[in-house]
Amino acid sequence: MEPLKLLQLDWTHAWFLTAWDDEHYPFDLTLTRVDRVVSDHSSSPCWLGSVPRELYQPLLEAAFAHCRPLAIGELVQRWPERTLSLGGRRRSGHSPPNRLCVQALLLAVVRGLGDKRCALQVLDLCGLQCEDGRVADSMGGWSLTVALCSTVLQAKRRAPGGPRREGERERKRMLEAEAERDAVVKRERGLGADGRTDCGRLSVGGGEDRAQGIRRTMEERRVRDREPGRGGGGGEADSEVDGGRVRVWADLFVNARSWERVRVALSATGPLRLHCRYLRVEEIPANNIAALLALLTPHGLLGLDVRYSSLGVSGLALLLPTLAPFPDLGSLRLHYCNLDMRRDLPGQEGALKEMAKGLGGLGQLRRLSLTALRLPGHLRMLLSSLSRPLEVLELPYLSLSPGDLSYLSCSAHASTLRCLDLSENKLDETAVPSLRRLLQQASGSLTQLSLSGCGLSDRLLGALLPSVGRCGALRSLRLALNPLSQGGVLSLVRVAAGIPSLRLLLYPNALEEYQPGLPPLPSSAQLLDWPLVEETEVREAMQLELAKALAESGRSDLLLTSDLLSYSTDPMEDD
Incomplete structure (x- = not known):
């Protein structure tokens, strides 16, 4: 049978043409669907x-x-x-992989280390994790990280030169050393290797020198055995262990439970070497985060996401300089890191510098996300230090x-911004002129704008809408939890319907849709907790x-929604 030939192929519908020898087979060709091929595991050794x-x-x-x-x-x-x-x-239409499939992949990678048919040198699993808890049997970022670390350590134990093989080599060296010592003693007593007298090989006064020479030879042999690529038992396998035969790239999610x-795993020098593309850490102090960063490959880290870690100004001042060795770092996200510059504390101004x-x-750096850091009046100090404009x-x-x-x-950042999120910052009349000027500067590049929970009333939003309407590249506009009436x-x-590029509008529920009792200009927290009217007619x-309104504008491609849970931003969509 000739090798399989590709007739028509895509990942959902793929057909194979098998050419048969007319002299030995009654059929000219056989068509088989890919899903049937991978489902018949019993026949896989044949084809x-x-x-x-x-x-x-x-x-x-x-x-x-x-x-x-199994396939x-x-x-x-x-x-x-x-x-x-x-x-x-970023692949659209692909469902998250099943947990069993990911585990089978990792086990097969370890088995492939000893298979001569396997040519794998780089395994890229970045983006494989699924953070949507509603997808059954998927593997989240934390679980995938722990599984990868276990796989790396398992490969190190199974590899030649691992702890078990190293123990066997040490035992062999001890037996050889003991045999050498016995030979020395016999020669000093005038005996041959078989225990009989060997006067011809015994010289007066030379036994001690000869014993020292043998000990020196044994020590040199031990040193050679420990060097990569030399000695008995190490050789090429030890070289592979030291150099790392398969590089595994992944997005790592680390918290206090998995940090050690x-x-x-990052320190392990086995046949699998773990590398990180995006690092997300939670509830870890600044010195431990810095310790992890010191173990990463300088080239390759694209993003760092720090969440719920009580860093403060001093912790951030300690952590940020450790990021300088990573030349490809383009995304930095700091969420709820216990930094509040509204309180006057000694030394915090110097730490902020x-x-x-x-x-x-x-x-x-192209992406900077600072959530709940409470930095009123200090934005100029932080952003003016950046060497390039943010996107x-x-x-x-x-x-x-x-x-x-x-x-x-x-x-300089205003004209290059693709995504701007000012949610939950209170905006009033004094902020409107600056915000209009900002939208005018970003009108040619801005694709995502979020002003949710900013306290925008009908009057304030009316002053901003002309500037919003001129953002010709806008694809997503989020204005949830603002106190707007039905008219607003x-x-x-x-x-929004007049912006041709816009595909998503997250609008707030009108004030008329809430039960009575709201203040005239409620806060976003009040709008979030206040119940809606039970009458569905409203x-x-x-x-x-x-x-x-959509039908009058002819926009059937614009999604209108007030669902905050289903249409939140993807944390990595812009990285």
Whole structure:
């Protein structure tokens, strides 16, 4: 039978043409669907050896799509390419991989280390994790990180030169040393190696020198055995262990429970070497985060996400300079790190200057997210230290002052912003001119704008809507939890429908849809907790008005929603 030939192929519907020898087989050709191929594991030893290398990737994707862990193991263990990439963070239409499939992949990678048919050198799992808890049997970032660390340590134990083999070599060296000592004693007593007298080989006064020479030879042999690529038992395998035969790239999610395990795995010098593309840490002090960063490869780390860690100004001043050795770092996200500059504490102004200096050392930074750091009046100090303009700036819950917005609207960042998030910053009449100027500067580049929970009334939003309407590249607009009336919401929808590029509008529920008792200008927290009216007629009437506004503008491609949970931003979509 000739090798399988590709007739028509994509990852969901793939057909193979098998050419048969007319003299021995009654059929000219056989068509087989990929999902049937990967589902019949019992026949894989027969056909897998004839599969061309270019078909391994579609077969593996079909095995993941149809949840065939046995087929995944067979394919990965004899992977014919140097690189295997399965992340696909931005691939549309791909469901998250099943937990069993991921575990089968990792086990097969370890088995493939001893398989001569396996050519794998780089395993890219970036983006493989699933953070949507509603997807059953998927593997989240924390679970995937722990599984990867366990796999790295397992590969080190199984590899030649691992702890078990090293113990066997040490035992062998001890037996050889003991035999050498016995030979020396026998020669000093005038005996041969067989215990008989050997006067001819015994010289007077030379026994001690000879024994010292043998000991020196034994010590030199031990040193040679420990050197990579030399001696008995180490050799090429030890060289592979020291150099790392397969580089594993992944997005790591570390918290206080897994920090020690991840640290050990990153320090391990086995056949699998763990590398990080995006690092997310939670509830870890600044010195432990710095210790993890010291173990990462300088080239390759693209993003750092620090959450719920009580760092404060001093911790951030300690942490940020440790990021300077990472030339590719383009994303820095700091969420709820217990930093509040509204309180006057001794030494915090100097620490803030150190923070700014640390940010200035990140030459490739494109995305900066500072959530709930409470930095009123200090935005100029932080952003003016950056060496290049930002493309993504997220500043929710930052207690921004009018001076901060005035600086931002005139800064070099304004004209390069693709994503701007000012959610939960109280905006009033004094902030409107700066915000209008900022939107005018960013009108050609801005694709995502979030002003949720900013206290925008009908009057304030009406002053901003002309500037919003001129943002010709805008694709997503979020204005939830603002105190707007039905008329204000309808005005917002009509302006949004006039932006041709806009695909998503997250609008607030109108004040008329809430039960009585709200203050005239409620806060975002009050709007979030206050119950809506039970009568569905009020909300249905509002939905009809919104649908009518869309129909009048001819926009069937614009999604209108007030669902905060389903339409939150993806934390990595702009990285």
